[in-house]
Amino acid sequence: xxxxxxxxxxxxxxxxxxxxxxxxxxxxxxxxxxxxxxxxxxxxxxxxxxxxxxxxxxxxxxxxxxxxxxxxxxxxxxxxxxxxxxxxxxxxxxxxxxxxxxxxxxxxxxxxxxxxxxxxxxxxxxxxxxxxxxxxxxxxxxxxxxxxxxxxxxxxxxxxxxxxxxxxxxxxxxxxxxxxxxxxxxxxxxxxxxxxxxxxxxxxxxxxxxxxxxxxxxxxxxxxxxxxxxxxxxxxxxxxxxxxxxxxxxxxxxxxxxxxxxxxxxxxxx
Ligand code: NAP
Numbered sequence: 001x002x003x004x005x006x007x008x009x010x011x012x013x014x015x016x017x018x019x020x021x022x023x024x025x026x027x028x029x030x031x032x033x034x035x036x037x038x039x040x041x042x043x044x045x046x047x048x049x050x051x052x053x054x055x056x057x058x059x060x061x062x063x064x065x066x067x068x069x070x071x072x073x074x075x076x077x078x079x080x081x082x083x084x085x086x087x088x089x090x091x092x093x094x095x096x097x098x099x100x101x102x103x104x105x106x107x108x109x110x111x112x113x114x115x116x117x118x119x120x121x122x123x124x125x126x127x128x129x130x131x132x133x134x135x136x137x138x139x140x141x142x143x144x145x146x147x148x149x150x151x152x153x154x155x156x157x158x159x160x161x162x163x164x165x166x167x168x169x170x171x172x173x174x175x176x177x178x179x180x181x182x183x184x185x186x187x188x189x190x191x192x193x194x195x196x197x198x199x200x201x202x203x204x205x206x207x208x209x210x211x212x213x214x215x216x217x218x219x220x221x222x223x224x225x226x227x228x229x230x231x232x233x234x235x236x237x238x239x240x241x242x243x244x245x246x247x248x249x250x251x252x253x254x255x256x257x258x259x260x261x262x263x264x265x266x267x268x269x270x
Pocket of ligand 1: 018019020021022039042043045067095096116143145186189191193194
């Protein structure tokens with residue numbers, strides 16, 4: 001661990017940090033010495049994450065709350081700041097997803113994904129602003145390739161994550177003068193996650209996705225966590241307003257290549 005990635009004495013808040021990619025992000029910051037707060041809906045998941053994160057030696061705390069509930073999000077951020085001090089790194093990763101064609105999806109399903117991914121991210125950033133260390137804080141939103149590439153069966157997630165990218169850029173513009181950097185990471189297909197279990201639930205579908213990735217494999221959550229450690233650190237001190245693909249080149253093939261794989265994938269979904 002170089003000094004640049006030493007987060008001792010730093011406060012990191014991870015929304016959605018109780019499973020999958022976001023929990024791995026929380027683990028990485030905890031191992032790097034940060035005090036880490038996590039938030040998600042399920043109390044058991046929150047308690048388990050806090051117990052594990054505390055084992056890495058720093059302080060950990062958690063909140064059972066829904067990012068759709070602005071007051072609950074604001075109360076959690078206030079409590080984290082009172083306990084741990086100003087927030088140095090804020091990660092917004094809470095999200096929901098399910099495959100459904102636009103013409104079949106219920107209006108409620110579309111709204112739920114937009115409410116969690118997009119409005120939840122805005123709630124988090126809006127409520128966190130007063131608690132961010134200024135200058136010096138870094139905000140990292142967890143986006144997705146769907147934010148810039150139209151993907152069948154993903155109208156809700158495409159719309160929501162596109163919005164997340166624009167919130168990222170606008171806040172980077174507005175908060176730059178206060179010394180707050182705002183970036184996003186767009187993971188490709190990540191192994192062992194709830195997200196990919198829903199979108200590619202069989203080995204055959206996993207193979208279709210794997211073949212559409214230039215690096216020829218799924219990524220792993222630690223690779224996303226590493227990119228967050230870097231974006232939150234002084235190594236990225238002049239980077240703001242960026243949506244960083246961490247996807248093995250998945251998005252490089254552009255819509256054509258991605259569409260081909262994804263269309264086959266959903267056609268084969270039982
Ligand atoms: P995951 O394990 O399902 O993680 C989602 C987290 O968000 C969970 O901790 C969940 O906990 C929390 N959450 C969901 N709805 C919430 C709400 N309304 N309020 C508060 N917390 C909520 O999913 P993942 O696959 O690792 O994905 C993590 C992030 O990476 C997401 O932003 C996703 O869009 C992005 N991503 C994933 C992939 C992939 O390959 N998996 C690819 C691209 C982008 P509770 O159930 O306790 O609320």
